Amino acid sequence: MIREALYVSAILFSIGVLGVLTRRNALILFMCVELMLNAVNLSFIALSRLHGVSGQVFVLFVMTVAAAEAAVGLAIVISVFRHYRTVDLGRIRLLRG
Amino acid sequence: MGTFYTVHFWLFSALAIVSALAMVTRRNPVAAALWLVNVMFALAALYVMLGADFLGAAQVLVYAGAIMVVFVFVVMLLNLGENDVKEQRSMGVAVAASVTACLLAAELLYMIRSQPISSAALTTVDGDALSPIANSLFTDNLVAFEVTSVLLLVAVIGAVVLAKRGKVANVVRS
Numbered sequence: 001m002i003r004e005a006l007y008v009s010a011i012l013f014s015i016g017v018l019g020v021l022t023r024r025n026a027l028i029l030f031m032c033v034e035l036m037l038n039a040v041n042l043s044f045i046a047l048s049r050l051h052g053v054s055g056q057v058f059v060l061f062v063m064t065v066a067a068a069e070a071a072v073g074l075a076i077v078i079s080v081f082r083h084y085r086t087v088d089l090g091r092i093r094l095l096r097g
Numbered sequence: 098m099g100t101f102y103t104v105h106f107w108l109f110s111a112l113a114i115v116s117a118l119a120m121v122t123r124r125n126p127v128a129a130a131l132w133l134v135n136v137m138f139a140l141a142a143l144y145v146m147l148g149a150d151f152l153g154a155a156q157v158l159v160y161a162g163a164i165m166v167v168f169v170f171v172v173m174l175l176n177l178g179e180n181d182v183k184e185q186r187s188m189g190v191a192v193a194a195s196v197t198a199c200l201l202a203a204e205l206l207y208m209i210r211s212q213p214i215s216s217a218a219l220t221t222v223d224g225d226a227l228s229p230i231a232n233s234l235f236t237d238n239l240v241a242f243e244v245t246s247v248l249l250l251v252a253v254i255g256a257v258v259l260a261k262r263g264k265v266a267n268v269v270r271s
Contacts, residue, residue, distance in 0.1 A: 001102075001103075001147070002214050005110075005143065006209045006214075007209060008113065008114065008143070010206055010209060011202055011206075012113060012114065012136075013202075013205065014198045014201045014202035015117040015121055015198070016121075018194055018195065018197075021194035021198065022121070022184075022191060022194045022195075023121070023184065024184050025126060025177075025184070027129075027130075027171065028120075028123075028129050030168070031130060031133050032120075032121065034160070035133065035136060038136065038140055041144075041152075042143060045143075045144050045147050048149065049147060049148060050214070053229040053233050054237070054238075056149050056230050057230055057234050059152050060155070060230070061238075061241060063155060063156075064245050064249065065245075065248065067159060067163065067164055067252075068248055068251075068252035070167060071252050072252050072255050072256050072259065074168070074260075075259035076259055077171065078171065078174070078175070078259075078260045079259050079260060081175050086182070087175065087177065087182060088182040088183060
């Protein structure tokens with residue numbers, strides 16, 4: 001079932017990319033990034049059946065980094081919301097030329 | 098691999114993909130978060146079926162239990178509704194994004210299809226599933242483990258500094 005799990009992982013990653021490209025809500029954009037991280041985790045675990053346990057160890061690291069990223073990212077979202085009163089990424093355009 | 102295994106593998110795979118699609122299309126952030134929790138649970142089931150029992154449990158605890166609760170907490174804190182964000186509805190962007198995602202998916206699927214993956218080389222999980230992970234984590238990857246703990250500390254401090262209103266934030270900004 002390794003190949004099938006890799007298929008599922010690829011489809012989930014593409015759905016995450018689709019969300020990042022189309023959505024303008026900062027929170028949902030973060031959720032799509034989490035979805036992509038999860039898709040990569042699935043492929044790590046599938047391949048750890050072939051290449052030993054280090055894939056599973058790496059998934060642990062990915063989970064930790066995802067937790068740290070969520071904490072800092074959501075703090076940034078709160079900070080941006082205080083400043084602009086919105087989480088609409090289409091309306092946060094200070095750095096746009 | 099029996100029929101029971103195959104049926105449930107595809108069941109949880111379909112659940113994950115359908116929930117992911119539902120998450121991407123929801124307008125309400127809370128609904129999107131709950132669909133993402135659904136994806137996490139389906140993926141936890143897939144982890145267990147692939148022999149990673151510990152990571153399945155960790156997935157439920159860390160992702161579905163902790164990270165998604167933080168997401169929902171922030172959505173509630175900011176009091177976001179359905180109509181607070183004007184989603185980009187221009188057809189050009191939507192079509193371009195869909196084509197890009199489909200091309201990426203096709204390329205990834207083709208790449209996986211062309212790889213020789215022999216099921217003969219499967220490493221079997223015999224008995225204790227946790228001690229191989231722990232052995233690898235605390236011997237080969239010990240430095241990375243310690244660096245990760247520092248990363249978590251930095252993330253905690255950074256989150257507090259960024260989200261705190263008042264003296265600390267002003268000091269950082271000035």
